[in-house]
Amino acid sequence: MVQPSAEEFERIALPHSRAALTLARALVRNDADAEDVVQEAFLRAYKYFRGFSGENARAWLLSIVRNEGYALLRKRGQAEPVDTLDEEREPAPSPWSSEARPETPESALLRAIDGETVRQALGTLPAEFREVLVLRELEQYSYKEIAEVTQVPIGTVMSRLSRGRKLLHTRLTANADGGGRG
Amino acid sequence: MNESHLGEALHAYLDNELSAERALEAHSHLGSCPSCRRELAQMRRLRDVLHRSLGPSEPSVAFFRTLQQSLRQADPGRWRRRLARAAWSAGPLAAAVLLVLFALQPARPPSNDLTGEVLAAHLRSLQPGHLTDVMSSDRHTVKPWFQGKLPFSPPVLDFSGQGFTLEGGRLDYVGSQEVAALVYRSGQHAINALVWPAPGERDVAPRAETRAGFHALHWVSDGMAWWLVSDIGEADLQRLASLLRTPHQ
Structure with missing residues (x-):
């Protein structure tokens, strides 16, 4: 396959720029850096496009965006050490496993919460949780496609989503409880 | 699944990622387990919060x-x-x-390049929020909007009666050429009509090209270069082209 023209590549890549930006933003937590990450990643994707033989261009593009995002996190010294994400680790006890916890305050808190608090709370999660959460919740990716982007098994996607959501839920309700930590 | 709680499967249930059989099991477990029911409700509320407060990132x-x-x-x-x-x-x-x-x-033949540019403009415009800068089906609103923004005045016409509703307009680029983009809608499909001056060029009859499921139609008339691009059928594009090419007023 010959190198496609920039226009041909744009036709394939541009429709995915929103998802790419959503992912980059979740990873690097800064709008300007996120745009740079996507620019870099798309340029890289274009240069290596000849080598792309898969069928899912979207997952391929986003995996490059992801790598670029992590590279920036590493440069800033913010990448999560993988061992903190060891799948074998005991999950934190969830506050709602006790049957006694009343229902109403939690739902009232979540209803009243503002967007900035949510963004901040999401930003405190490990990058591996942030990425699966935004791909699932904002871009409605399937587990299979998230697995392709993040290059982990589907079971790990499910586990990270589950742990990420619980952690975020805990932080959001604790944040509101404690009057704005973070 | 009855003895222990759903755990991670609860999330796969929430995401519609369980097989039919396992979804049924989860469903029946939820019927008898208030703890999992509560957790599911909490996760649904969390999802609502996320949807409400984190929009996708529009470039x-x-x-x-x-x-x-x-x-x-x-x-x-x-x-x-x-x-x-x-x-x-x-x-x-x-x-x-x-x-x-x-x-x-x-x-690369320049005509190919141009089709690619036009197609890229069309795809860019389909990004949410990018279709129109001025949104109106009233051509008397759209036409003045272009004045002062472009060194030429594009013909702005509405064909609602013929199935092509004028939705608005925007400024765009094809290569380095500043162009007027008129946006028409036919059913669910957006049609971009890109027009710019082509002084001294001879009239060219509409010529169709198909790329990646999109149809483009190009012609030159009265010193204006026109491109229609959309995913609607070529016959429909031809119909809009002939409406645009009919002398008006």
Whole structure:
């Protein structure tokens, strides 16, 4: 396959720029850096496009965006050490496993919460949780496609989503409880 | 699944990622387990909060411009042309050498390039929020909007009665050419009509091209270059073209 023209590549890549930006933003937590990450990643994707033989261009593009995002996190010294994400680790006890916890305050808190608090709370999660959460919740990716982007098994996607959501839920309700930590 | 709680499967249930059989099991477990029911309700509320407070990230126009620029710089075809320009300014000898080097490599036909540019403009416009700068089906609103923004005045017409509703307009670029984009809608489909002045060019009858499921139709009339691009059928595009080409007023 010959190198496609920039226009041909744009036709394939541009429709995915929103998802790419959503992912980059979740990873690097800064709008300007996120745009740079996507620019870099798309340029890289274009240069290596000849080598792309898969069928899912979207997952391929986003995996490059992801790598670029992590590279920036590493440069800033913010990448999560993988061992903190060891799948074998005991999950934190969830506050709602006790049957006694009343229902109403939690739902009232979540209803009243503002967007900035949510963004901040999401930003405190490990990058591996942030990425699966935004791909699932904002871009409605399937587990299979998230697995392709993040290059982990589907079971790990499910586990990270589950742990990420619980952690975020805990932080959001604790944040509101404690009057704005973070 | 009855003894223990659903755990991670609860999330797969929430995401519709369980097989029919396992979803049924989860469903029946939820019927008898208040703890899992509560957790599911909490996760649904969390999802609502996320949807409410974190919109997807819409790329800015500046983002697309920068991206296009850097992609084009990386395009080997364009590099050749840039190199030739640079060489020309470096001196006629360098230019001559390059001319010999590259003369045998055919450049991409310009008409192909233009179709690609038009298609890229169409795809850019389909990004949420990018279709129209001025949104109105009233041509008396759309036409004045272009005045002062473009050095020419595009013909703005509505064909709602014929199945092509004028939705609005925006400014766009095809290559370095500033163009007027008129947006029509036919059912669910958006149609971009891109128009710019082509002074001195002879009239060209509509010519169709299909790429990647999109149809483009190009013609020149009365010193204006026109492109229609959409995913609707070619026959429909031809119909809109003939409406636009009918003399008005």
